Amino acid sequence: MEELYTLEREVGRGSYGVVFEGHMAKTGQRVAIKRLPCSNPECIELYLQELWAMRATAKNHANVIALHSCLLQTGPRSLKPLKPGKLPPRLVESVLKGTIVGAAQSQERNDAQRGTNSVSRLQDRTNTVQAKHPLQYKTKSNACDSTTPQRPQHRARKRPAQTEEEQPGPLRCLALWLVMEYCDGGDLNQYLLSRPPDSQRNHSVVRQLCSALAFLHSLGITHRDLKPDNVLVCVTPRGPVVKVADFGLSKMSEGLLDGDLTRQHFSSTCGSDFYMAPEVWGGLIYSAQADIFSLGVMFWAVLERITFLEEGAPQEQLGAYVCKGRSGWLMPLGEALWENADLQLCIPMKFKRAPPLPPPPGPAMCALLLDMLASNPDARPPADQLEARVRSALEEDSR
Structure with a gap:
């Protein structure tokens, strides 16, 4: 060699x-x-x-x-x-x-x-x-x-x-x-949370992740464990370049009818709690649309800089959740939607903003996030449409 x-x-x-x-x-x-x-x-x-x-x-x-x-x-x-x-x-x-x-x-x-x-x-x-x-x-x-x-x-x-x-x-x-x-910026958690909020940087990360998922789904690859820990960052003079990594739980599908990855179904319950889709939480048969839900959780967390501390973990993690009870117990979105499919998510989550919080996502992006986080997988946009919808929403909100 x-x-x-x-x-x-x-x-x-x-x-x-x-x-x-x-x-x-x-x-x-x-x-x-x-x-x-x-x-x-x-x-x-x-x-x-x-x-x-x-x-x-x-x-x-x-x-x-x-x-x-x-x-x-x-x-x-x-x-x-x-x-x-x-x-x-x-x-x-x-x-x-x-x-x-x-x-x-x-x-x-x-x-x-x-x-x-x-x-x-x-x-x-x-x-x-x-x-x-x-x-x-x-x-x-x-x-x-x-x-x-x-x-x-x-x-x-x-x-x-x-x-x-x-x-x-x-x-x-x-x-x-x-x-x-080699990615010198660490994972997405480390990179974003070690820097002051920056809307342009956040939007760039969201667009890049859309492009990556569309590419993976076009090859018949369902990742099944999308989360900030599994996104690495390369630091460049033009800004961060994010890289989807860790394909240990991924599944490849070949010969799909009409190239529609949503027709390929899986049954193994796997993933990470705060990013799993409700159908995965419920132990149901699921498709590549579960990746769209996971990406929606990540987008929401990135755009609003929502973090949590997982039990036993010393560092903050980017992720969205539902608060339960007076004690403020955090429930993963997927679990909450599995228990109540009609649950109304409040996007944006943080209404009272002060530095260093970023400005809230605009109405168009909020609507897209709600679609990505729909309890019904068929209501979520497919990966090949997501990149265009994100670009359109960001442009509309910037006017």
Whole structure:
């Protein structure tokens, strides 16, 4: 393999894996390198979904995170590149069988010995590649709890010795490494909340997210976990460029009738509480229109700078909600609308404004937000119409 990556520092850690800042040794280009340990069939299935979706988007849209390459870790510090359009047979087999497939159960190792002559190594300055520092994970369930979905528990394991590099010894775990473009502005929460309110910046973010979702839906990709944490920001002289990321819960649909993604339906309850659509909250069959609801929550929060503190989280998050009771208990919009489909949302939410709050969205944008947040999915605008409607609403309100 021609490229050699250097890990500089850890920049993010989640319930799936860890992300590092790194560089391409030959060009010096800064990249983000995401390590996904493949220790559990449920984890592996999500990783392969993310990889497949990112390959489909390739580098074709400025507002979707770009994947440079994918590597499969075959030893403690040994990597091999995955060919475009291919998935590792051993990992696919693990998903299908529901158990980790050992080397003796898979032909992939033999194929790799015959067909792979080059090995890539990461120059690791963080020591996190070593198996003596396993990541800790939470338990995953299909139903969402009061926070974000829980992830599978990491379980270290010994792999049968097959090559000189993989003799019995310390516990080692195969992993996927995704090499992606680096975003220096952090996630959307970090970027917007660390700066004074700016209407022009907010409008730019909203328009870019519309464009990204229209692109994803045109490819048959339903994201299913849109939220500010999963939107990264690149800082440029012309302003922020936002990038939709984290496709672990996404679903790809092919061969849809008339290209209508709303005809493809899903049943798994997944997502993050404050951004889930009411039909997802209710455990109903849902479509890509659930993404429109999630985007509506984000837009409302961005335009009005609405924040909340999730239980156990020390930092503010952008998100809209419904206040319940005298204690001001916060209920996610989707949950509130599932309980009462006729609930009237008050947009704008904050009537008394003083610095640093931004000015409220105008009547046209408020009407569009209500459409995006409709309890009936069919009443929400499809993604391919949303960008034009946002542009029109912003222009109308600026007059």
